[in-house]
Structure formats: structure tokens, C-alpha cells
Amino acid sequence: MTQPNMETFVSLCKRRGFVFQSSEIYGGLGGFWDYGPLGVELKNNIKRNWWRSMVQLRDDVVGIETSIIMNPRVWEASGHIATFADPMSDCKDCKRRWRTDDIAINDKGERHCPECGGELTGARMFNLMFKTFVGPVEDEASVVYLRPETAQGMFVNFENVLTTTRRKLPFGIAQIGRSFRNEITPGNFIFRDREFEQMEMEYFVMPGTDEEWHDRWIEDRFNWWLALGVRNQNLRIREHTKEELSHYSKRTVDIEYDFPFAGFAEIEGIANRTDFDLKKHAEFAGRTLQYFDEATGQQVVPYVIEPAMGIDRCFLTLLIDSYAEEEVRGEKRTVLRLHHDLAPIKVAVLPLSRNEQLVPPARRVWDLLRPHFMTQYDDAQSIGRRYRRQDEIGTPYGVTIDFETLEDDAVTIRDRDSMEQSRVPIANLVPVLREKLDPSLPA
Amino acid sequence: MTQPNMETFVSLCKRRGFVFQSSEIYGGLGGFWDYGPLGVELKNNIKRNWWRSMVQLRDDVVGIETSIIMNPRVWEASGHIATFADPMSDCKDCKRRWRTDDIAINDKGERHCPECGGELTGARMFNLMFKTFVGPVEDEASVVYLRPETAQGMFVNFENVLTTTRRKLPFGIAQIGRSFRNEITPGNFIFRDREFEQMEMEYFVMPGTDEEWHDRWIEDRFNWWLALGVRNQNLRIREHTKEELSHYSKRTVDIEYDFPFAGFAEIEGIANRTDFDLKKHAEFAGRTLQYFDEATGQQVVPYVIEPAMGIDRCFLTLLIDSYAEEEVRGEKRTVLRLHHDLAPIKVAVLPLSRNEQLVPPARRVWDLLRPHFMTQYDDAQSIGRRYRRQDEIGTPYGVTIDFETLEDDAVTIRDRDSMEQSRVPIANLVPVLREKLDPSLPA
Numbered sequence: 001m002t003q004p005n006m007e008t009f010v011s012l013c014k015r016r017g018f019v020f021q022s023s024e025i026y027g028g029l030g031g032f033w034d035y036g037p038l039g040v041e042l043k044n045n046i047k048r049n050w051w052r053s054m055v056q057l058r059d060d061v062v063g064i065e066t067s068i069i070m071n072p073r074v075w076e077a078s079g080h081i082a083t084f085a086d087p088m089s090d091c092k093d094c095k096r097r098w099r100t101d102d103i104a105i106n107d108k109g110e111r112h113c114p115e116c117g118g119e120l121t122g123a124r125m126f127n128l129m130f131k132t133f134v135g136p137v138e139d140e141a142s143v144v145y146l147r148p149e150t151a152q153g154m155f156v157n158f159e160n161v162l163t164t165t166r167r168k169l170p171f172g173i174a175q176i177g178r179s180f181r182n183e184i185t186p187g188n189f190i191f192r193d194r195e196f197e198q199m200e201m202e203y204f205v206m207p208g209t210d211e212e213w214h215d216r217w218i219e220d221r222f223n224w225w226l227a228l229g230v231r232n233q234n235l236r237i238r239e240h241t242k243e244e245l246s247h248y249s250k251r252t253v254d255i256e257y258d259f260p261f262a263g264f265a266e267i268e269g270i271a272n273r274t275d276f277d278l279k280k281h282a283e284f285a286g287r288t289l290q291y292f293d294e295a296t297g298q299q300v301v302p303y304v305i306e307p308a309m310g311i312d313r314c315f316l317t318l319l320i321d322s323y324a325e326e327e328v329r330g331e332k333r334t335v336l337r338l339h340h341d342l343a344p345i346k347v348a349v350l351p352l353s354r355n356e357q358l359v360p361p362a363r364r365v366w367d368l369l370r371p372h373f374m375t376q377y378d379d380a381q382s383i384g385r386r387y388r389r390q391d392e393i394g395t396p397y398g399v400t401i402d403f404e405t406l407e408d409d410a411v412t413i414r415d416r417d418s419m420e421q422s423r424v425p426i427a428n429l430v431p432v433l434r435e436k437l438d439p440s441l442p443a
Numbered sequence: 444m445t446q447p448n449m450e451t452f453v454s455l456c457k458r459r460g461f462v463f464q465s466s467e468i469y470g471g472l473g474g475f476w477d478y479g480p481l482g483v484e485l486k487n488n489i490k491r492n493w494w495r496s497m498v499q500l501r502d503d504v505v506g507i508e509t510s511i512i513m514n515p516r517v518w519e520a521s522g523h524i525a526t527f528a529d530p531m532s533d534c535k536d537c538k539r540r541w542r543t544d545d546i547a548i549n550d551k552g553e554r555h556c557p558e559c560g561g562e563l564t565g566a567r568m569f570n571l572m573f574k575t576f577v578g579p580v581e582d583e584a585s586v587v588y589l590r591p592e593t594a595q596g597m598f599v600n601f602e603n604v605l606t607t608t609r610r611k612l613p614f615g616i617a618q619i620g621r622s623f624r625n626e627i628t629p630g631n632f633i634f635r636d637r638e639f640e641q642m643e644m645e646y647f648v649m650p651g652t653d654e655e656w657h658d659r660w661i662e663d664r665f666n667w668w669l670a671l672g673v674r675n676q677n678l679r680i681r682e683h684t685k686e687e688l689s690h691y692s693k694r695t696v697d698i699e700y701d702f703p704f705a706g707f708a709e710i711e712g713i714a715n716r717t718d719f720d721l722k723k724h725a726e727f728a729g730r731t732l733q734y735f736d737e738a739t740g741q742q743v744v745p746y747v748i749e750p751a752m753g754i755d756r757c758f759l760t761l762l763i764d765s766y767a768e769e770e771v772r773g774e775k776r777t778v779l780r781l782h783h784d785l786a787p788i789k790v791a792v793l794p795l796s797r798n799e800q801l802v803p804p805a806r807r808v809w810d811l812l813r814p815h816f817m818t819q820y821d822d823a824q825s826i827g828r829r830y831r832r833q834d835e836i837g838t839p840y841g842v843t844i845d846f847e848t849l850e851d852d853a854v855t856i857r858d859r860d861s862m863e864q865s866r867v868p869i870a871n872l873v874p875v876l877r878e879k880l881d882p883s884l885p886a
Contacts, residue, residue, distance in 0.1 A: 014603075014607075017505075017603070017604070017608060020600060020603045022509065022510040022513055022514070023513045023514035023516070023599055024603065025730060025732075026514040026517060026599070027514065028514065029512070029513060029514045029587070030577075032512055033510060034509040034510060034596065035507060035508040035509075036600070036603060036604065037505035037506060037507060037607065039507075039508070040506045040508040041506065043508065044494075056813065057814060059809070059820065062480035063480060063483045063484065064477060064480060064482075064483050065477065065478040065482070065483040065486065066465065066477040066478075067465040067472075067476060067477060067638050068621065068638060069465075069475055069637070070466045070472060070475065071465070071466035071469040071472045073466070074469060088579055097579040126579055130576070130577075131575060132574060133625075134472070134474075134625065134637065135473075135625070135627075136531055136540040136542075136625075137540055144472070146575065146589075153477065156466055156468050156469070157477060159468070160463045160467065160479060161460070161479065164457075164459060164460035178511065180512075182576075182578070182579075184578075184579055194512070194577065281468060285469055289468075370500055370502070371499075374499055377502065380609070
């Protein structure tokens with residue numbers, strides 16, 4: 001299967017309304033992106049699918065949604081204020097600031113300014129958290145941070161969730177929400193953003209069962225990607241080396257995808273965070289964050305397994321992997337073979353032409369379908385071009401209204417992937433489409 | 444109907460996992476709140492319902508999702524840097540800072556510090572936008588803001604949406620997302636937050652049709668609140684006076700709710716923003732933001748009607764309005780009569796008791812229902828107490844598994860509102876519940 005040329009792909013994303021540059025009319029802002037009319041539907045479908053698989057379908061996970069700005073003590077406890085930083089160097093001549101690791105070392109083992117060749121200062125650590133001030137005074141006491149991960153919102157609510165839901169170990173807390181990292185070198189489209197959205201789940205287990213649960217979650221999460229149709233040959237699992245493990249992690253495994261512009265790179269991490277976070281928050285907040293184990297009569301601090309991913313990168317993965325260019329009867333077609341549950345538009349309503357006899361029944365079919373599925377109506381240009389337009393945005397089914405419809409009250413359903421067509425009475429259209437799209441989805 | 448005592452209500456919100464104080468274990472942070480396991484489900488249901496009514500069911504509105512941090516020129520153009528400010532005064536003695544309007548005027552017509560009685564400085568304007576720095580250098584050139592409204596993200600994407608969706612006037616752009624305002628006096632629980640979430644829609648119309656569309660949207664939006672079950676006697680519509688109109692507005696109407704702690708207060712605003720925003724962005728970005736009207740062959744700058752609300756306040760309204768305390772056979776019950784589509788949990792699965800014969804079939808019923816509805820399983824304490832617990836969180840239906848179930852493979856469905864019970868074969872349970880919950884909801 002083809003992987004897209006990145007330029008073609010980014011252009012499709014803009015042209016069809018998946019992703020726009022943030023504040024584009026002002027020249028944009030590096031590392032910030034907007035989701036257009038189709039992008040927001042795909043993003044919402046990804047989130048709903050994840051929430052359904054992580055929260056609704058499971059008997060052991062609940063969701064929460066915490067604030068982006070939190071009490072800054074949270075980040076002291078988590079270690080982010082001390083360690084969430086990259087090394088930076090300033091040019092002594094032109095005063096520009098660089099990420100030290102990004103500057104090539106010359107044959108004398110020295111780094112010089114890539115802009116002017118000037119001498120650089122030694123590396124200083126630059127914290128990647130965006131900071132702001134809460135309340136009317138801008139001083140050290142009012143500094144707060146935009147969260148760099150949603151995870152801490154779940155750790156500090158461990159006790160609240162435990163008490164209000166009366167859970168027993170093992171149980172998980174899931175969250176979807178925006179995070180912010182002041183990356184020095186954002187790039188590769190929406191691959192590395194400064195503002196991004198995460199889907200994270202903290203799964204609390206009895207110490208000693210953590211390694212087994214870690215393995216189970218790695219398998220579960222890998223299967224989620226496969227279930228969404230991502231091709232096995234483009235995925236791999238990679239163990240973090242001892243050197244790259246985060247300060248809180250005992251073992252971390254990445255699910256990686258083979259990106260056309262970057263090769264294999266992380267799309268989801270599954271970490272064994274041990275009891276690090278709960279213990280740190282207990283220490284900094286001056287309280288106990290424990291679980292009473294009825295079986296042994298002991299208080300324990302649970303271990304945590306965390307599957308975590310960025311939605312923007314997930315979005316990119318799913319779009320790239322579903323992208324195909326094919327030849328059909330001598331003509332090129334571009335098709336997004338998106339999983340039905342992810343497709344932004346489920347059904348396109350297409351009168352054979354913009355004919356005064358065909359448009360009114362086509363509009364009636366649109367009205368019939370809209371309460372049940374995300375639909376799009378299109379009557380501009382030839383039917384062939386409109387099929388191509390729908391293929392290009394991944395719409396699973398096209399419903400065509402033609403002159404026969406005026407006689408038999410039936411329409412033609414066209415399948416995006418097989419391009420096969422079948423005739424269905426309008427009276428059966430909703431249940432037939434529902435069955436085709438996915439009979440297992442909930443009301 | 445009863446409106447709740449605020450203290451009782453806030454306590455219920457915490458105790459049952461609707462709303463927690465942000466970073467509570469660190470003493471919280473003023474104006475920031477977290478949504479617990481039930482809160483996040485209710486909030487997601489509100490968002491889905493609004494999106495469905497605003498985007499999916501309409502043929503003239505599309506959604507987008509823009510970044511929280513935008514190019515700062517956006518806020519110059521919109522007027523927020525110049526005018527989005529409150530007057531502040533400092534105490535010359537104790538150095539504390541106050542919102543000038545919040546300080547009582549004494550009989551000499553003067554304001555003194557509420558803390559120490561000291562003399563105050565004259566009022567200076569304090570901008571309510573949170574600011575931060577993007578990139579490695581903290582200076583004036585790197586200042587960016589957290590958006591105080593989602594609206595501008597839609598205005599700056601007007602052209603992108605117009606081009607990619609080939610829309611004709613009138614059409615709308617809808618968005619759901621977090622916004623931030625550094626309020627000097629946040630308060631009344633989640634009524635006025637510093638971090639909050641908005642649902643806004645910008646509806647672009649031909650100039651001259653704006654007043655008619657404004658009236659239609661006021662009616663449409665009022666009906667949305669009624670359709671969700673909010674009682675008419677607690678709602679009213681209020682015209683903004685000339686003095687309180689925003690700088691961009693020709694006319695604004697608020698939908699207000701009669702809050703127990705505050706009396707009538709805004710829950711949604713419907714504003715006629717005229718062509719103010721598009722013209723300002725065209726001016727500041729040095730381009731034309733127009734629409735070509737085929738009928739007249741003219742370029743026009745559309746007018747904008749904007750229905751906008753904060754989800755947190757909507758959440759509070761829906762919870763308060765659905766809250767009831769009743770006497771049932773001599774016992775008090777608290778019930779949330781939430782609209783079915785909003786209830787966090789749709790069905791509770793309740794074995795008559797934690798009996799070894801009843802628990803396995805009850806678990807099987809739970810497994811059967813989970814793919815279709817958000818469900819909760821509960822076997823702790825008496826069945827009466829468990830019904831009360833579910834009433835208190837607004838669960839529309841309880842499914843009870845009893846000893847008869849072992850004979851007849853049927854269960855009892857109990858209705859939250861009427862408390863009536865009916866017997867249903869397990870084989871029919873999913874379609875019966877689906878029909879009861881809402882036959883019109885989409886797959």
C-alpha cells in the first residue's frame with residue numbers, strides 16, 4: 001500500500017478542511033494548529049472511540065476531567081519544575097537562543113551559532129512548561145503553569161475518585177484533555193505541537209502485580225490500533241533503554257508507527273510509573289494516599305500502569321495509514337480507508353445531477369438520514385467527481401438519487417472500498433445503513 | 444418544585460463525584476475546578492447534545508476546533524488587548540490589590556481598603572487575559588495569551604471554512620473548547636471560573652437579514668433549554684441595555700436562569716456582532732474577508748449572530764433545575780430528574796442482594812448492557828438504598844435481578860421518575876431500554 005507524499009498529504013488536510021495552521025491570516029504561530037470541519041469530526045470520533053473502549057466497555061475504569069491550570073505545588077511534587085527541561089545555549093554575538101542538542105558539533109568538538117557562527121554559552125536548562133500568573137499581581141507567588149501532561153490531574157484526584165466510586169484495586173482513571181509544552185523545535189505538521197491533546201489512563205494495581213498488568217496493557221493497547229485498521233507492518237513495539245527511562249518509570253514500552261517523514265516514532269507509551277507519583281504527592285501534600293486492602297488488612301500505595309498518547313499524533317497516524325492512491329478504470333482515485341467509526345462523514349447524499357426533479361427527493365433523503373448519521377449533501381459537478389470527493393475524505397457510503405428513484409422510491413448505496421452499488425428502498429435506508437456502518441455501536 | 448440549598452448541593456456534587464476542587468490536596472486554586480467520574484459524563488453529554496443540535500441536525504452549520512493559544516495579533520484586532528479589562532486599585536498601606544467595583548463606597552463617597560482601611564490608589568485597568576511566553580525567550584516579543592473566548596478562532600478561520608466547505612450564506616461555524624479569564628473575584632462554585640469551557644456558534648448572514656436571524660436564534664436557543672427539561676418559570680429573556688452592550692454588539696439578549704444563590708443570571712447570550720470582527724481582522728491582517736454574493740454579483744462582509752454559553756454554568760443550571768427532594772412512603776428521597784440524554788449513567792444493574800446465586804446473572808446482564816449504554820453495577824447494601832443512590836445521580840432506569848430471574852430469565856425495570864416497575868425478559872432488555880431511553884438518538 002502507498003504511504004502518502006507528505007506535501008500532498010498536508011495539502012489534502014488543508015484543502016479538505018482537516019487541519020489548518022492556527023491564526024493563519026496572521027502568519028500562523030509555530031507549533032499551534034486548528035482542526036477544520038472534517039478534522040474536528042475525526043478528532044471527536046477518535047476521542048469517543050477511546051472513551052468507549054477505555055471507560056464504557058470496561059468494568060474497572062472511570063473518567064474524569066481536570067483543569068489545565070493547577071496549584072503549582074503539583075508540579076513541584078511531580079518533579080516537572082526540577083526536571084522537565086531541555087538544555088539551551090545563547091549565542092554571545094547575535095544573542096539568539098538554541099536548543100543545545102540541535103546544534104551540530106564541529107570537528108574540534110565545539111558548537112557554534114548556526115545563525116552567525118558566534119560563540120555559544122554553556123548549556124542551561126530551560127523548563128518546557130508554559131507559565132502564567134493567576135490573580136491581579138504578576139510576581140513569583142502568583143506563578144502557575146499550563147499542564148504538560150494530564151496525568152497529574154488524575155494522581156491528585158486518586159483519593160476523591162476512590163472515595164466517591166468505592167472502587168477496589170485494580171481500577172483506572174481515564175482523562176482526555178489539552179496539554180502544553182513549550183517545545184524549542186516543534187515541527188513535522190501536527191507530529192510535535194506546543195499545544196496538543198492527550199488521552200491518558202492511570203491504572204492502579206497491587207504492588208507485585210504491576211509487571212503482569214503492564215504486559216496486559218501493552219497487548220490491549222496494541223490491539224486497539226489494529227482494531228482501528230492500522231496495518232500491522234507499520235507498527236512495532238519498542239522497549240525504552242535504561243538511559244531513556246523517565247525518572248518515575250520502572251519500564252516503558254512505546255508503540256511506534258512507521259511515519260513517511262520520520263521512520264518509526266512513538267504513537268503511544270505504556271509506562272510502569274510505580275508508586276512514584278502517589279508517594280510524591282503524599283509527601284508534598286502532607287497526607288497519606290493509600291488503599292486499604294481488605295484481604296490482608298494492610299494499607300498499600302498502589303503501583304500505576306499508564307497507557308498515554310497524544311490525539312494529534314494519533315489523528316496523523318490514522319489519516320496517513322488509511323491513505324491510498326489507486327487506479328480505477330484508468331483514473332487515479334485518492335481514498336481514505338478510515339474505519340467506519342472514525343469517518344467524519346458517514347453518508348453522502350448525492351442526486352445524480354442538480355436537476356429540479358431530483359433535488360427535492362434528495363433533500364428529503366438528507367433530512368431522513370441526518371438525525372441518525374453525520375451526513376453531507378453534494379450536488380455540484382458530475383456524480384463521478386462527487387464520488388471521488390467523498391472517497392478522498394473517507395465517507396463509507398454514498399446514497400445516489402436518480403430518475404428511477406422517482407418511480408420506485410429506492411436509491412443506490414455505493415461502498416467506498418469495494419465501489420459496489422446496491423439498490424435499497426428509501427423506507428429501509430436507515431436500518432440498512434446502520435447495519436452496514438456498525439451494528440455494535442451504542443445508542 | 445424545590446430548588447436546592449446551595450451547601451447541600453455543592454456537597455452532593457463532591458460526594459457523588461460530579462465536581463471536585465482542583466488540586467484539592469494542595470488546598471485548591473481559586474476559580475479552578477475538576478469534573479469527577481459522573482461530572483465528566485454529564486459534561487460530555489451536554490457537549491454531544493449541543494453539537495448534535497447545532498451541527499449534525501442542521502444543514503447550515505459546521506464545527507471546528509481551534510487552538511487556545513493564538514497569534515497575539517488576533518487579540519489586537521478583536522479589541523481584547525485594549526478593552527478586555529477591569530478597574531483595579533491598590534492599597535497604599537497594605538499593598539493589597541482590589542477590583543475597584545467590588546469595594547463599597549462610604550458616606551463620604553470614598554473607597555478604603557476592605558482589609559486594613561488604608562487609602563487606595565485611583566483605578567487602573569487590569570487586563571483579564573492570562574499571558575504567557577512562547578519560545579525560549581521571555582520578553583515582550585514572545586508574549587501570547589490564553590484565549591478569553593473561542594469566537595475569534597472562528598472569525599480568523601472564516602475564509603478557510605468558506606473555501607473548504609463551499610458554503611453559501613447563511614451558514615454557521617460552531618466550536619466547543621476551553622477559555623480562560625483571570626477574574627479578580629471568581630466564585631459561586633462553578634458559576635464564575637477562571638478556566639471554563641464554552642460552546643459558541645458564529646452564524647454568518649447577509650447584512651439586512653441580521654435582525655430577523657437574531658430573533659430566530661433567540662427563539663431556537665430558548666427552546667433548546669426547554670427541550671432539555673429546564674422549567675419555563677425559571678427562565679427569562681433579558682435585553683442588554685445600550686450601556687452594557689459590548690463594543691462589537693448591535694443588540695444582545697441573555698437567556699437567564701433563576702439561581703438560588705444569585706437570582707436571575709445569564710446562562711446564554713445571543714449577540715448580533717455585526718460585521719465588526721471580520722472587518723477588524725481584514726484590517727489587521729491586511730486582506731479582504733468577504734463573501735461573493737452570486738445573486739447581486741457583489742462582495743459583502745457578512746453580519747454575525749452568535750449564541751454563546753459556558754458549559755460549566757450550563758452544567759450547574761441543569762443539575763440545579765433537575766434537583767428535587769421528595770417524600771416517598773414516609774422517607775425522603777433526593778432525585779435528579781435529568782433528561783435521559785444527559786444522565787451520566789443510563790442504567791444501573793442491581794442484584795436484589797449480594798447473593799452467590801444472584802451475582803453471576805447480574806454480572807451477565809451488566810456485560811450485556813455495557814456495549815449499549817453507560818451502566819453502573821451496584822450490589823452494596825439494601826436494594827432500597829441502592830435505588831436512592833441511583834435517584835440521587837439521576838439514573839433513569841434500574842434493572843433488578845432477583846430469585847425469580849433464576850426461573851424466568853426476566854428482570855425488573857424500575858423507572859426513576861414514576862418509580863413504577865415492570866418485568867422484562869432479559870432477551871428483550873436492550874431494545875426495551877433503548878426504546879425507553881430515546882428512540883430518536885442516533886447510532
